[in-house]
Amino acid sequence: MAVIWKYDIPPGPSKFTLWMPKKASILTVQEQQQSNPSVVMWALVEADYPLVNHNFMTVWTGQEFVMEGGYVGTFQVLGLVYHLFDLGEED
Secondary structure, three states: OEEEEEEEEOOOOEEEEEEEEOOOEEEEEEEEOOOOOEEEEEEEEEOOOOEEEEEEEEEEOOOOOOOOOEEEEEEEEOOEEEEEEEEEEOO
16 A cells, blocks of 8 residues: 655665665655754655665755756755755665
């Protein structure tokens, strides 16, 4: 059965891995206002699919990087602009 799950995005430009159901579809990434602002990503998932490592990369505007994966979205935190890329699942 399909469900939308929320995932926290780590601060700063980096490569990172999230444990997500296989074939997760990223919907959006945004800053979520709480007592401390955080960045979260929402994904459409099949909750009964097996969990796999799903890799991502965030970069700042103006930062040089090796282009990998597909563009997901842009978000701002405390005046800094980040860009999220989906690097895909590990088998």
